[in-house]
Structure formats: structure tokens, C-alpha cells
Amino acid sequence: MVGISLTVNGVSTTAEVEGRTLLVEFLRDTLGLTGTHVGCDTSQCGACTVHVDGMAIKSCTVFVGELDGAGVVTIEALSERHGGLTPLQKAFQDHHGLQCGYCTPGMIMSLTALIEDNAKPSEAEIRRHLEGNICRCTGYVNIVKAALAATGQLDSAMSASHDTSRWGT
Amino acid sequence: MHPFDLTAPTALDEALEILDDPDAQPLAGGQTLIPTLKARLAAPAHLVSLRRISELRGVEADAGHVTIGAMTPHAVVARQARDVFPALAKLAGTIGDPMVRNRGTIGGSLANNDPSACYPSAVLASNATIVTTARQIAADAFFDGLFTTALDEGELIRKVRFPIPIAANYQKFCHPASRFALTGVFVAKFATGIRVAVTGAGEDGVFRWHAAEEALGAACRPETVEALDLPDEPMMADMHGSREYRAHLARVLTARAVAAIES
Numbered sequence: 009m010v011g012i013s014l015t016v017n018g019v020s021t022t023a024e025v026e027g028r029t030l031l032v033e034f035l036r037d038t039l040g041l042t043g044t045h046v047g048c049d050t051s052q053c054g055a056c057t058v059h060v061d062g063m064a065i066k067s068c069t070v071f072v073g074e075l076d077g078a079g080v081v082t083i084e085a086l087s088e089r090h091g092g093l094t095p096l097q098k099a100f101q102d103h104h105g106l107q108c109g110y111c112t113p114g115m116i117m118s119l120t121a122l123i124e125d126n127a128k129p130s131e132a133e134i135r136r137h138l139e140g141n142i143c144r145c146t147g148y149v150n151i152v153k154a155a156l157a158a159t160g161q162l163d164s165a166m167s168a169s170h171d172t173s174r175w176g177t
Numbered sequence: 178m179h180p181f182d183l184t185a186p187t188a189l190d191e192a193l194e195i196l197d198d199p200d201a202q203p204l205a206g207g208q209t210l211i212p213t214l215k216a217r218l219a220a221p222a223h224l225v226s227l228r229r230i231s232e233l234r235g236v237e238a239d240a241g242h243v244t245i246g247a248m249t250p251h252a253v254v255a256r257q258a259r260d261v262f263p264a265l266a267k268l269a270g271t272i273g274d275p276m277v278r279n280r281g282t283i284g285g286s287l288a289n290n291d292p293s294a295c296y297p298s299a300v301l302a303s304n305a306t307i308v309t310t311a312r313q314i315a316a317d318a319f320f321d322g323l324f325t326t327a328l329d330e331g332e333l334i335r336k337v338r339f340p341i342p343i344a345a346n347y348q349k350f351c352h353p354a355s356r357f358a359l360t361g362v363f364v365a366k367f368a369t370g371i372r373v374a375v376t377g378a379g380e381d382g383v384f385r386w387h388a389a390e391e392a393l394g395a396a397c398r399p400e401t402v403e404a405l406d407l408p409d410e411p412m413m414a415d416m417h418g419s420r421e422y423r424a425h426l427a428r429v430l431t432a433r434a435v436a437a438i439e440s
């Protein structure tokens with residue numbers, strides 16, 4: 009067993025964990041933070057994306073025992089901190105950026121990291137950034153639209169490309 | 178996953194001491210090792226995380242070289258090597274996806290020597306030196322076939338020292354699902370000659386395409402490459418691409434890399 013103490017969504021947590029305990033297992037099973045999803049458990053889909061010390065990572069591919077002293081932020085914290093849905097979350101709602109919603113927490117965490125880094129990402133940058141986030145429902149069009157809208161760029165992007173069929177992946 | 182003990186020492190000596198045990202294994206970014214453990218393809222009794230050993234991190238440039246600590250994540254190389262060695266930074270920025278790049282490290286990638294990995298091509302084409310806890314290994318002597326390197330049991334990569342080429346370029350044909358290189362080519366031009374390394378294609382992993390190096394030494398133009406016979410190295414074949422397809426890609430990508438260098 010490994011003794012760790014870390015901060016999750018601003019709350020200090022101390023725990024004894026097995027070496028093999030994944031961060032996502034700790035979040036979901038120990039802390040009950042089930043907003044973070046497991047889509048594949050093979051490091052492919054990004055549904056489990058959370059932030060560790062400000063960086064987006066796949067929580068199914070990190071041992072929590074390595075995170076002594078780290079700060080973890082999950083999907084649950086975004087609206088709590090913002091006092092309601094963040095502009096990106098609101099844009100997903102407005103632009104139908106989700107269907108089943110399974111990939112959404114990972115999409116939001118991944119795009120939140122992008123926007124923190126780059127306040128006005130282009131459509132190409134958004135698409136490239138989402139290489140590690142798989143969605144089986146939307147075809148990505150509305151996810152990209154939501155990211156453009158959340159960064160105040162939807163009107164200009166839309167007028168530059170009325171033909172949205174061009175956006176298909 | 179089988180159970181194991183996890184330790185995260187802050188001193189390299191301490192890590193080496195634990196790694197003396199043949200049942201112990203180093204853990205870097207975990208982006209290869211954790212999926213491997215989940216599939217029960219490895220079952221170490223101890224995992225030694227190298228994450229807290231600060232001397233293993235960082236990008237440092239000095240006269241004509243850039244040295245990268247083994248535990249430096251791909252995302253950091255993509256940012257911090259941009260000015261000194263742009264082709265290497267670009268390569269690091271094409272590995273996997275943003276989350277993999279925040280976690281995966283150059284040391285882990287080289288120690289793993291996946292035949293479709295990106296970094297081995299840069300290391301081999303740049304004639305870099307792998308500095309380990311025991312010695313210095315030239316790139317030409319480091320890669321030893323599929324998933325095999327010259328590293329001994331318990332020997333760790335500390336850093337990688339790259340001579341900075343006059344010009345270089347990496348061309349990666351991404352596997353559309355995994356994002357690994359279906360074939361990738363790194364071309365590096367030095368005052369002493371040109372080196373061409375091909376990844377994702379060879380049956381024994383990364384290799385130097387000597388015929389292309391020689392021809393480019395005489396005339397560094399894309400047409401030189403286009404006129405060459407396909408590399409005669411034994412090629413990988415799988416459901417994603419035949420031997421011929423990969424050999425063809427190697428030639429096309431080499432020509433593109435040369436065109437990028439010369440433009």
C-alpha cells in the first residue's frame with residue numbers, strides 16, 4: 009500500500025492505495041466522483057480525461073499512488089467553481105455538442121485545457137487537440153462548433169464556411 | 178493487473194538500488210507500461226516511478242547540442258526544443274494526443290523501442306548519444322530489434338544528447354486509429370553528411386536507409402530519392418499495410434522530408 013495526500017477539486021484527501029489503483033478508480037470508487045467516465049480503459053478514448061497539476065491527462069493511465077502532493081481537477085469542479093455551467097459547457101448544451109453524453113466529461117476537460125492555453129483556437133487546432141477524445145455519436149461537428157462558440161468565434165467561422173458538411177471528420 | 182509495490186524515490190541512487198532486483202521495473206510516463214500491465218503482459222513485483230527524480234527532467238541547449246532528460250514529457254520537448262531543434266520539437270508534438278504528450282516521456286519511448294514509435298527515428302538520424310546510468314551509447318548501437326535495446330537489466334536512460342543538425346525534417350504517415358507512425362522518416366543534414374532513419378516500417382524496428390544517405394550526400398534533392406530503388410530492408414506487413422506499401426511510403430516520405438529541408 010502507498011500513503012498519499014493530494015487535493016481533488018480543492019479538497020485535501022489522504023488515502024492508502026494499492027500500487028495498481030488507477031486515478032480513475034480512485035476518483036470514481038473511493039471519492040464517488042463518477043463524472044469522470046471510463047470508455048475504453050486502454051488509453052484510447054479520452055473519456056477519463058482530468059487535470060493533474062493543470063495538465064489534461066487520461067486518468068485510466070496514471071496510478072494514483074504516484075500523485076502524492078498533486079492537485080487534481082475533475083468535471084465536477086468546473087460548474088462549482090464557475091457558479092453554473094462554464095461558457096464551454098453552456099455552448100455544448102446550446103449547440104447540441106453531445107448525444108449520449110458518455111464522452112462529454114472528457115471532451116470538456118480536454119477542451120478546457122486547450123482554451124486555457126489558447127483563448128482563440130482555430131477550427132483546425134480544435135480538431136487536432138481532440139485527437140485523443142473519441143465520440144461515437146456526434147461526428148464531432150457540433151463539438152467543434154461548441155468550442156468555437158465558447159471562444160466567441162462561431163459567427164466568423166460559420167460565415168467562412170456555410171457548408172458544414174465540409175467539417176465531417 | 179497483477180498487484181505490485183509502487184515506490185517513488187526522489188534520488189536516482191535510491192531508484193537504482195531498488196531496480197537491482199530483477200523483479201523491479203522503472204515506470205516513466207506509464208503510457209505504454211500501464212496498458213501492458215492491464216493486459217497482463219508484464220507482472221513486475223515492484224514498480225519504481227522515476228517521476229520525482231528532478232535530475233531526469235529538462236531540455237538544455239549548449240554549443241551545437243540539445244540534451245533532454247529521460248523523464249521529460251513529449252509536450253515539454255514540443256515547446257522547449259522549438260527554437261533549438263524545430264524538427265525534433267515537431268516530432269514530439271505529433272506523438273499520440275495532448276494527454277499522452279503530457280505524460281509520456283522520451284526515456285520511456287526509447288527504452289520501449291516500439292517499431293512504430295517516433296523518437297527512435299530522430300535519435301538515429303541525428304546520431305544522438307543515449308546517456309545511461311552506466312555509460313554512453315551511440316544511437317547506432319542502441320536499437321537492437323523489436324522492443325529491444327542495448328540497455329542492461331537495471332540500467333536507466335538518464336538523458337539523450339542530440340547534435341543539432343544544419344537542417345532536419347520528420348515526416349509521419351499516421352496510423353489513422355492509433356496515431357503511431359504507419360511509417361515515419363527523419364532526415365538530418367550535418368556538415369559531415371545526411372542521415373536518414375525510417376520507423377514504422379522495418380521488421381527489426383527503426384533503421385538507417387544507407388542507399389538514400391549516400392545518394393543524398395551527392396545531390397540533396399527530392400528527385401534523388403524518387404530515383405532510388407525501394408529500401409531493401411525486410412519490411413513489416415500487417416492488416417494496415419503490406420511490405421511494398423511501407424517501402425513505398427518510406428521513399429515518398431524521405432523525398433518529402435528532403436523537399437522540406439531544401440525549401
Ligand SMILES: Cc1cc2nc3c(=O)[nH]c(=O)nc-3n(C[C@H](O)[C@H](O)[C@H](O)COP(=O)(O)OP(=O)(O)OC[C@H]3O[C@@H](n4cnc5c(N)ncnc54)[C@H](O)[C@@H]3O)c2cc1C
Binds near residue numbers: 205248289
Ligand atoms: C493513445 C496513444 C498514442 C500513442 N502514440 C504514439 C505515437 O504516435 N508515437 C510514439 O512514438 N509513441 C506513441 N505512444 C507511446 C507513448 O509515446 C509512450 O509515452 C512511450 O512509448 C512510452 O513512454 P512512457 O514515458 O509512457 O514510458 P512507460 O510506459 O512508463 O515505460 C515504457 C518502458 O520503458 C521502461 N523505461 C521507462 N523509462 C525508462 C528509463 N529512463 N530507462 C530505462 N527504461 C525505462 C519501462 O520500464 C517500460 O518498460 C502512444 C501511446 C498512447 C497511449
Ligand code: FES
Binds near residue numbers: 050
Ligand atoms: S477510459 Fe481512459 S482513455 Fe478511454
Ligand code: FES
Binds near residue numbers: 107111144
Ligand atoms: S456523445 Fe455519445 S460518445 Fe460522444
